[in-house]
Amino acid sequence: MATSGSRSYVREARRRVAPKRERIREIIDRLAAAHPDATIALRFRDPVELVISVMLSAQTTDVTVNRVTEKLFRKYRRPEDYLAVPLEELEDDIRPTGTYRQKAKNLRGAMAMLIEEYDGQVPERLEDLVRLPGVGRKTANVVAAERGAAQGIVVDTHVRRLSQRLGLTKHDDPVKVERDLMRIVPREEWARFPHLLIWHGRRVCDARRPRCEDCVLTDLCPSSRV
């Protein structure tokens, strides 16, 4: 939690930057130049594999998920394959991703729904995606964005932290952060924007020790320490 000292520092500093609507285009352009490789780190070949990868990525790293799915996607080719093995076998196959019992149950539920209600295909609309067991708004947003049909903005821990530091939102609740971002980020940037914040958060704007001295946004950021 911010101390009153740091809060007043931010309040004071916020007077120095332009309103967020005037800064957002420049923020996006500079981050895009700084992180031209900012894309999803998960590996998948089709929409079903994308859904599964994103579901498995909860509470673990993308590196772990990619290691697991490399074998998983060789063994399970179609949604039906996830239902054709005993539950325990699927649990074993995804165990390194953590919370594997719940994930296996959700995976089977999601695959069953795809087969029964969507002809084995991944639906495009967010309202349909969030009906799949284990698929929340964040997962649905990731899936929709990667398929070129972003209908919202992914808010994870990096996106939330950087949005707050950049003065793009005052909220903590991811749904409210997303709503604030959707009002100012141009729609054609909804898919790319979270990747830019995630990569910037990992490389520069660290949660504990932001490296403002190496940041391309210092003059656009109300929380800059330089």
Ligand code: SF4
């Ligand atoms: S200036 Fe500092 S606080 Fe602002 S985005 Fe850059 S690293 Fe983060």
